[in-house]
Amino acid sequence: MSANPDVSVVIPTLNRPELAARAVRSALAQTHDDLEVVVVVDGPDPGTREHLRTIGDERVRVLELPERGKAPNARNQGARAARGKWTALLDDDDEWLPAKIETQLALAATATRAAPVVATRMISRTPRADTIMPRRLPAPGEPLSEYFTVRKGLFYGDGFIQTSTIMAPTELLRRVPFTVGLRRQQELDWALRVVREPDVELLYADDALVLWHQDEDRDRISLQNPWEEQLEWLRANRALFTERAYAAYTMSVLSSMAAPTRSGRVFRELLAEARTHGRPGTIDYVTFLQIWSLPPNVRHRLRDAILGR
Template sequence: MVSSPDVTVVIPTLNRPELVTRAVRSVLDQTLRNLEVVVVVDGPDEATHKALAALGDDRLRVQEQPRRGGAPAARNAGVRAARGEFVAFLDDDDEWLPGKLQAQVDLARGGKVATPIVITRLFVRTPRTEFVLPRRLPDPGEPISEWLTVRKGPFHGDGFIQTSTIMAPTALLKEVPFKEDLRRLQEMDWSLRALDRDGVDLLIVDEPLVVWYADENRPRISDDAPIRASLAWLRGVRPLVTRRAYAALAMTQVSSMAAQSHSPKVFGTLLYESVRHGRPGVRDVVTFAQIWLVPTRLRRIVRDKLIARRGGH
């Protein structure tokens, strides 16, 4: 067991022993060796305990939650148990390339930011294609909230943060934990709240070092998000984002969840929020219309075909 690791890797899981074993192996194979892995099992799960015990690595610790609390609660529990200077998160159905942690630690210790949040680019693998996000790094002076939300194409925005790319100081994560009652946009919510603190800034490794398996046939906790909770979250983050970013959030990210309700009332509410409190652009309005008019699966198929034609960029 590593007594003073550089990084603690926190992996929440439940009832997916084969997937979490793949994820853990990708951590144990990192070129950065001074690390520990804390797998937080979100409730009773004997098969996962057996699968992880078979790995036989003393850098791995497994702790079981007394009751199911969801991925954000499991991540917070892992942070509380962390002994490393930094914590990096990995979802149990994703994996890392070997140099991921070393690249992040090197960038974090470069001395340019007092409290650095370090992310990397990632490969998004769907059943039909593969592409890289984020598409670009933030421009000088560009608000991070706009880089994360404003789209310059019909699908994903240029900026992107996914949980499996995040590494941050353990002290920051203890001061700014994940919201445990939030089912969607957990990375966005945490990033906006953390980056609002003095001395905190975002650093990005300009290389895809994470593989995100966006398998639409595999159920995810985040696939189900109450509409009222999503609207409440949107209104709650308004002080943390620009008007341009607020409109983009309402018309793209929140709409992509709410459109499954086919509710004219929700449609009208999001349109009102965008115009009353935001500053929507033409691209936001076009995206808003297609989200509400085109079925989700068809949009994903069209997205992947267009990206494949462009060679995954």
């Protein structure tokens, strides 16, 4: 293994040895092989450590944290330990297709700014369907907060960024770390903050090079619904959003978390938040009403039927 690999792959994990090993193998199978894989075990977990040892590849390093700090902290610790010029993030329940890193490095070489963030499209796999996300890439001059949040149709995924698609300069990930303690929308929070840096541009590979497993019988962060925490985060970070994006996020992402409460008070609070501090469009009102009127499982089946294969 090179003492200074081109790319460091950072994989946070805890108590999921089989999934972590699958993610590690997908990183080791990259067509660009001058890389290291830093598995950050988020707290004492001898089972995962022993399972990873059986992979038998010197490019794998295991960093076991003394106590649990959750995924954002584990990613930050991994970036600090990285030896590569670039760091690519990979969640332990996702996989990469073999050409991901090679494609991203080639795209990074075309950047016009010193610290490009390079993302890719991905395959979102549920038990019912595969969907390519994002369905579109940013338009020239489009505010990125609007690209990430404003829907063109009734379902999310028009504009999108997900942790396992991100590769960035290691120095940039150290300079702009992930927000520790944030349970949802960690990559959105990071992306909106990092693109404000003057030397950063966001580039997307057109190919879908990540497999995002959305197994619905497994505990995942994206199944948690801390809507009050997210509303607090949104209000504290209003400057990251245009008015159009603020309304769209409130009436789609935040409402999806809050709708299971079936609370008329919460419905009215979020509608007032969007209208007072944002600028909703027609599609936002339609999205808001369908989120609050349809049970989540019905929305998910409808989304997959329309957008899937």
